[in-house]
Amino acid sequence: MQKIFLAAAISLLALAPAAALPPPLPEVEGKDAATLRAEMDNGQIYEGLIALVYLNRIGRIDDYGPKLDAVIATASQTDLSAEGKRLYDERMAGKARGPLHGIPILIKDNIEVAGPWPTTAGSLALKDNVTGRDAPIVARLREAGAVILGKTNLSEWANIRSNDSTSGWSAVGGLTKNPHALNRNSCGSSSGSGAAVAASLAPIAIGTETDGSITCPAGVNGIVGFKPTVGLVSRTFIVPISHSQDTAGPMALTVRDAAAVLGVIAGSDPADPATAEADARKTDYVAKLSPDALTGKRIGVLRDRIGGRADIAALFDAALKTMEGAGATLVEIKDSRAGLDGLGDAEFEILMTELKADMAAYLAALPAKDGPKTLADLIAFNKAHPEELRWFDQSLFELAETKGGLDSKPYLDAKAKAGRLAGPEGIDRLLKENKVDFLVGVTNGPAWTTDLVNGDHYTGPSVSQLPAVAGYPHLTVPMGAVEDLPIGLSIIGTKWSDADVLAAGYAYEQVSRKRVAPTYRPQ
Numbered sequence: 001m002q003k004i005f006l007a008a009a010i011s012l013l014a015l016a017p018a019a020a021l022p023p024p025l026p027e028v029e030g031k032d033a034a035t036l037r038a039e040m041d042n043g044q045i046y047e048g049l050i051a052l053v054y055l056n057r058i059g060r061i062d063d064y065g066p067k068l069d070a071v072i073a074t075a076s077q078t079d080l081s082a083e084g085k086r087l088y089d090e091r092m093a094g095k096a097r098g099p100l101h102g103i104p105i106l107i108k109d110n111i112e113v114a115g116p117w118p119t120t121a122g123s124l125a126l127k128d129n130v131t132g133r134d135a136p137i138v139a140r141l142r143e144a145g146a147v148i149l150g151k152t153n154l155s156e157w158a159n160i161r162s163n164d165s166t167s168g169w170s171a172v173g174g175l176t177k178n179p180h181a182l183n184r185n186s187c188g189s190s191s192g193s194g195a196a197v198a199a200s201l202a203p204i205a206i207g208t209e210t211d212g213s214i215t216c217p218a219g220v221n222g223i224v225g226f227k228p229t230v231g232l233v234s235r236t237f238i239v240p241i242s243h244s245q246d247t248a249g250p251m252a253l254t255v256r257d258a259a260a261v262l263g264v265i266a267g268s269d270p271a272d273p274a275t276a277e278a279d280a281r282k283t284d285y286v287a288k289l290s291p292d293a294l295t296g297k298r299i300g301v302l303r304d305r306i307g308g309r310a311d312i313a314a315l316f317d318a319a320l321k322t323m324e325g326a327g328a329t330l331v332e333i334k335d336s337r338a339g340l341d342g343l344g345d346a347e348f349e350i351l352m353t354e355l356k357a358d359m360a361a362y363l364a365a366l367p368a369k370d371g372p373k374t375l376a377d378l379i380a381f382n383k384a385h386p387e388e389l390r391w392f393d394q395s396l397f398e399l400a401e402t403k404g405g406l407d408s409k410p411y412l413d414a415k416a417k418a419g420r421l422a423g424p425e426g427i428d429r430l431l432k433e434n435k436v437d438f439l440v441g442v443t444n445g446p447a448w449t450t451d452l453v454n455g456d457h458y459t460g461p462s463v464s465q466l467p468a469v470a471g472y473p474h475l476t477v478p479m480g481a482v483e484d485l486p487i488g489l490s491i492i493g494t495k496w497s498d499a500d501v502l503a504a505g506y507a508y509e510q511v512s513r514k515r516v517a518p519t520y521r522p523q
Helices: 033-041 047-063 076-092 136-143 190-198 215-221 255-263 309-325 343-364 377-384 395-401 409-433 465-471 499-511
Strands: 070-076 104-108 146-152 206-207 223-229 247-251 298-301 328-331 436-441 474-481 484-490
Touching: 033 190, 033 255, 047 070, 047 076, 047 146, 047 215, 070 190, 076 146, 104 190, 104 247, 136 146, 136 206, 136 255, 146 190, 190 206, 190 215, 190 247, 206 215, 206 255, 215 223, 215 474, 215 484, 215 499, 223 255, 223 298, 223 377, 223 499, 247 255, 255 474, 255 499, 309 328, 309 436, 309 474, 309 484, 309 499, 343 395, 343 409, 377 395, 409 436, 436 499, 474 499, 484 499
Parallel strands: 104 146, 104 206, 298 328, 298 436
Antiparallel strands: 070 146, 206 247, 223 247, 223 474, 436 484, 474 484
């Protein structure tokens, strides 16, 4: 689990051109994957060097310097050099595998990665959970030529252990800091993935979301985050919360990079029945991107969900004006909450019931014979290890343990109600009644001051619940900052409209360019 800190200059680089002195380290700060790929093709950088540069940057910024604690584990310099040489040789032989060839990627630590790393979900209960297997999405990334650089910290158990938790904290990884202001929260649960990409510790990371866990950390860290349609991306070998709502997705500096990653990780998986339609539904998401994608589109404006802050409203109005200038027609939605009474309670019942069942299924199927096998085992472990409960309790675990099975009436009733309210009577109704192609809103408020004693005090706007419960796509793109703290613009579509949502976000991004670089200020 220990990370490696490289010296400021890396000496012997097998892939670098012969020279009297080693070449200077290339600059990667703020560079997206598409730029890095172009530099590789132009001979400016090499696959064997680029991962080492990011490893060095992780050492300087994550382990030392600002000490973000966004990355839990990294690959060794030796392994990265060998992988880089193999990919360099492939490219020189004319066998580059696509836009991710040679690109370092970080993986959230609730997703299994073969090798020496355990998959911990941030908990000491799984600190020895070395499964020796890649989740299917990780295997797809490797096949596409991506370099698995390491694993990112997260809100422990993806923020489902307690209502009083602090996002970005885990017993394994400590507290992830927001690179824009180190005393501010990085949101969760994909906290490390969001902070790492914002700080250029990797150009791309993979996060997971049940409700807001990709889009919120992407928004507050000032990057792009995409939650796909549930069922487009495999969940096999990912520590679960809810099979109704869980999905993995890309977190990146640009929409183009997010689209490239989605094109790789999307697809059917026989072990995940929810993905049965994925092969038929997936497409070339990068090819679908166009700067003219907003032309002629009607956009439903979720103004009643932006909160009461004038500064956020001003950013939102400016973003809407930009979209209108790009050819979109804006349609104000009068009351986006009408008819949704009881949705929150229904979602909560689903999450608690599925957490108990899905966690047991995952733990019971782990290769190791010892270790926790049920949610009750995790509860007992936490009680026996005070360091786990140092900052907040496990009240949600304990509540979930009281729930019935997946055939219980309260669960089945909640599942039917939530699916109806969020989908057909929620997003789909709003799209149809207002004759709009997408819904847009504000992803997040400014990052709040982290407080381990009192837990999260997030009070900003959020539009994550409807697409999360419905299982529909949700994209966040930077739209500016309040007091240098990033704010995201959310674009939401109907089921399987992933390509269209990405294209709309790309068109906005091309004319807005609102991503701001982190300053690592202490407060």
